[in-house]
Amino acid sequence: MSTATISRVAAARKNQSKDQKPKIAPPTATFSDLGVDGSLCELLKSMQIKRPSEIQRACIPATLAGRDIIGGAKTGSGKTAAFALPILQKLSEDPYGVFAIVLTPTRELAFQIAEQFRVLGKSLGLKDCIVVGGMDMVEQAIQLSKRPHVIIATPGRLHDHIRSSADAVHLSRVRFLVMDEADRLLEPCFAPALQAILSLLPKKRQTLLYTATMTNEILALQHQEKRPFTYLCDMSVSTVPTLEQQYLFVPSQVRHVYLAHLLRSDDFKDKSIIIFCGRCDQAQLLTVMLIELGIDCTGLHSHMTQQQRLNSLGRFRAEVVKILISTDVGSRGLDIPSVEVVINYHIPRDPTDYIHRVGRTARAGRGGRALSIVSEKDIQLIQSIEERINKQLEEYKVDENAVLKELTEVSTAKRVASMRIIDIEKRSKKRRKTNKESRS
Incomplete structure (x- = not known):
């Protein structure tokens, strides 16, 4: 605004x-x-x-x-x-x-x-x-x-x-x-x-x-x-006092490794979490990568069919899965009261989008946590957010050595996920071509 x-x-x-x-x-x-x-x-x-x-x-x-x-x-x-x-x-x-x-x-x-x-x-x-x-x-x-x-x-x-x-x-x-x-x-x-x-x-x-x-x-x-x-009513677009807002500074090339480490840590394990990505392909890649790592999650983005999106939301609402990986389609309007943590895997360019994202947690007077994964390319974006919410984000620290131990495993899972998505897209194109030929 x-x-x-x-x-x-x-x-x-x-x-x-x-x-x-x-x-x-x-x-x-x-x-x-x-x-x-x-x-x-x-x-x-x-x-x-x-x-x-x-x-x-x-x-x-x-x-x-x-x-x-x-x-x-x-x-x-x-x-x-x-x-x-x-x-x-x-x-x-x-x-x-x-x-x-x-x-x-x-x-x-x-x-x-x-x-x-x-x-x-x-x-x-x-x-x-x-x-x-x-x-x-x-x-x-x-x-x-x-x-x-x-x-x-x-x-x-x-x-x-x-x-x-x-x-x-x-x-x-x-x-x-x-x-x-x-x-x-x-x-x-x-x-x-x-x-x-x-x-x-x-x-x-x-x-x-x-x-x-x-x-x-x-x-x-x-x-x-x-x-x-x-x-x-009071429509000031701001964050609530019960929301703990933090950032984790990481090198941009290994953002995915830090995310996997976070989700496995005691601080975030078994919590109800929404992870926000900037684009559909990024959300899809993260979902497949985390599943490859044995971290149960589901996606919400426009590359999914409507039935797939509804199924994902239903599973997350029912707490069948604890982690939802979403684009900004999930940042406004949707009422999912049990969300404990919001993770900004990519930082939004508009501070209002940040406020809408983190507003998925700490609802109705409850507490909540928002953690933004920040790289060297995101510093100006974070400064704009802090200026808008009139609050400085607190730094969240992790054990760098522990993260490095997971580097090979997580990077391998990411490569496997990329290949699986390419394979899925090829099969989908082939299926569409077959259906088109059968109709003609």
């Missing part, structure tokens, strides 16, 4: 507090006090969700009252329930499909949102449809033709269906449009798909925008003719 944007966010919050003064229920309020009906309140109680969060106290009553919403709150603050509960309540009063569309920038977040809708909407007989890339488009078209109550989609794949057959998507009676992670959805890359989707939606609808990062584009929406209810 630029300095100018930070200033505008601060001004927006100041304006919110002085001029608009949105009245919200006190922290002692119950979901019933917000206007949530009895059956949903009982369900929440059975799930041990007793008190609404700040964003829920602000936005649920306004949504039930028919207002458009701009809701700003950090990841993990209960944004999904803030829009799902009023949508489900209104749906129960007048059930039809398609009642609501939820747009999100990533496939994984779409599945996560769908899970929450299914849990909260089970007693209503909710029918939902997930429309994302990497899945069978024909099967999705069949599900869309059945007019589900709620469509959870990435803009690109929903746009594909509209281009294929706009009449088959049935968007003319949509009551709610939700844009989750709205800051990313309003980026230029999504513009063509969004324009196509919006052109098919009725003008008389509620639009609910939720974001963990405020941008100029979202701030500008506050001043539309149909003024949305705007509530910004």
Whole structure:
């Protein structure tokens, strides 16, 4: 977030507090006090969700009252329930499909949102449809033709269906449009798909925008003719006091050796860990290398099929595997509460990306650790991060002699991993060629 944007966010919050003064229920309020009906309140109680969060106290009553919403709150603050509960309540009063569309920038977040809708909407007989890339488009078209109550989609794949057959998507009676992670959805890359989707939606609808990062584009929406209810929680993009932040300085050529040593050490063994890489091929190589070394792990990146990505997330969430190796696809939106450690195998160029990455741990008041593996090429990046978070990272030291003893073993595993990936890619190309020839 630029300095100018930070200033505008601060001004927006100041304006919110002085001029608009949105009245919200006190922290002692119950979901019933917000206007949530009895059956949903009982369900929440059975799930041990007793008190609404700040964003829920602000936005649920306004949504039930028919207002458009701009809701700003950090990841993990209960944004999904803030829009799902009023949508489900209104749906129960007048059930039809398609009642609501939820747009999100990533496939994984779409599945996560769908899970929450299914849990909260089970007693209503909710029918939902997930429309994302990497899945069978024909099967999705069949599900869309059945007019589900709620469509959870990435803009690109929903746009594909509209281009294929706009009449088959049935968007003319949509009551709610939700844009989750709205800051990313309003980026230029999504513009063509969004324009196509919006052109098919009725003008008389509620639009609910939720974001963990405020941008100029979202701030500008506050001043539309149909003024949305705007509530910004504390959205300062920063790290939390319960997070221990460290760095390990290593020569760039042997970064992989130090990582393997760390994962085998008592400090990190049996911990729930997300390792962030800069690129998909790097994440894939690390995953295969660590498995070759007998370190159980799983990957999450866009070179995997959607089913593979879902399986990986499921195994990590269930703690079947303790280590997830991810690109930045796993740094925002995903709620995995049990993560104890985040390791930055590659340092991100944008300090905001660092904050989102390390925000996967030390959640909801719990402690956590973030360790960044820093080489001689990363010094300026680390200095930018320290300036942004207003904190110096503490140095983490290892026994250099112990690391050197593992050099041959780990380097051999890395070479084997590279050869295996090349072999997999060759077989995959051959399979695709065979399939293409059989169809022609």
